Amino acid sequence: MRPVAPYLRGSTRRLAEEYDVALLDLDGVVYVGPDAVPGAPEALAAARAAGMRLAFVTNNAARPPHVVADHLTELGIAATASEVITSAQAAARYLGERLPGGARVLVVGTSGLEQALRERGLVPVSDATGQVDAVVQGYSPDLNWQMLAEGAVALNRGVLWVATNVDPTVPSPRGPLPGNGSLVAALRMATGREPVVTGKPDPTMHRESLLRSEANDPIVVGDRLDTDIEGANAVGCASLLVLSGVTSVRAAIEAPPKLRPSYLGSDVSALLVAHPEPRVVDGGAVCGAWQAGCTDVEGDAALILKQAAGAAASAGSDEAGAGDLDAWRALCAAAWAAFPDRGADGIRVHPDTDPGREAAGEVLGRLGLA
Template identity: 55%
Template sequence: MSADAAPLLAGSSAPPAQVHDVALLDLDGVVYVGPEAVPGVPEALHEARRVGMRLGFVTNNAARTPEQVAAHLSELGVPAEADDVITSSQAAATVVADLLGAGARVLPVGGPGVSAALDAAGLVVVGRAEDRPAAVVQGYGREVGWADLAEAVVAIRNGARHVATNADATIPSPRGPLPGNGAMVGVVADVTGQAPLVTGKPDPAMHAECLRRTDARRPLVVGDRLDTDIEGARRAGAASLLVLTGVTDAAVLLAAAPDRRPDLLAEDCTGLLRAHPSVVPDGPSWRCGTWTAHPGEGEDVLVLETGQGAPTGDDGLDGLRALCAAHWARHPADAAAPRIVAAGAPAEAALHRWGLPAAGPDRGRRA
């Protein structure tokens, strides 16, 4: 498997933890959701480390400092040091320091991680638009309110450069997706009429910094978002593993744009510890394990079916892999998710498990 291989087709004949020297892990929706670890993930990461994989943590969440992030990870059973963590606040601070020089005045909007990163980069943190900041750096913070956004608007209208740590519209939570930094950034941009400079993922700077720190030779980006983690991996020239514990579901994955299609797919980080089957063409069909997806009757209709039994190691996603390969082969550019016909009860149950609706019976024959 390589970053240049067609998405999902090559798979990985050995567990990724044995193939890749470093995993660059997103946090929200991958290692934890809200304050709690994703079930089984601390144990999976411990085992990945045991077999020789090193871990780096790359997060678009700008609210906390690397020290706070590392402490939280350690509390959840994933031992980490501050140097293992790259935040979007750090990336933004580096970009602003390069653009404006050390000592430039900057107004932070967000959690304490934003101010701490700016200070560490040699920038002067100010609290009001009247302090004439040269830039506003906006990152996620639970306490960000109207007054903070208003101060940012005034500063930007007075000539400050608007820099966003990320443009994630949502963040995962146990209650479902909640407004992320991108939602707040959009408010400021709408009022000022100025598009911000976005420095977090998918910009490759964050992954590049983690690669430099870890001296990775065969990195694997592990994330739950197509628009940041997977696209960011592609732009950084790294292989990617999408997990389904965060904001991306099967329907979103099927409709992924070409630069957002992952190399590997797993339910969660236990996917680091098992081999991933390849997806192979079989005439007009695509086959993964015992599962097959083939064109049905009508435009953008796919039929999903499976043979008897299941191969050893089947993680329950082989049918989804086959569907993705079949749909993406027909749509090398952007496309909506297909209509899927379930050929038999096992296929119907699989679609239900993945949250995909089943279309009506297909009367076509396999070509």
């Protein structure tokens, strides 16, 4: 894989032609709850037609790969079980490399973990009354007090504890709901123990994805900065942040270096376009028809957006409407250049006072920054 720096990159070719495999997060990227993200089935089919292979990578350990593949197919996204990579598989590989064959692993989760453990020659168990060699915990909508109690009993004996992820929330049509991290917190409080985390952003998950997808030059596509993007940066993999899940435009602008993506897009259709690289100039950055700069407003750092003189919208910049993505790219590039070693927490964003102020204000409004 090529080196990846924590600033926006450009690609004159469509990303589906630039990279061989898209490592796609599921929740918030491909679907939200039971429904596909609008346009995702068509965009992913077009990416395949362009020669890109797809791997569906999820921190959710609740369902076995074949169940996930069947769900994707029902949503109009052709998928096979071999293309689905779960945090349960990464956790099971981690345990399989450290425990003898036939070791008994207490499952605080559901069937996805049980199947993954059996594939590694381990024995899943559901209670702590007998021998338990390790505890593995993954997201399950059916997890209850009894499961947590059995986990606490085993953990108090000092056995290895592996969590498939510590995502605090999962997206849903009703908004964020408690994720595995919220459930892990219950056992952390009850036992004073800390788990080994093998899901994103830990490199264990990325290694599992590469082994199973056989990717040479992949790109991670995700909606979370602290799992998808941080995990990609940790292993030097290119990444595409999309807005179809939990992350906002502002969160990307304020991101510290380890959470900064390589590319920005509204959704997975961003795989089907070229991406302009913002030009970093003194005091700011230019992308397409927009220029952003970091300045001082009433004693505080602020980002100013204005129309770039003589510039035109970039090709493929209309995913989010009329060059809005170019404005977002310019704002991110300017903020990251002004704060190279830390995040731009709480930075204010304003339209410039020049004649283009109204247009800049409208763009900021659409981006949720006004």
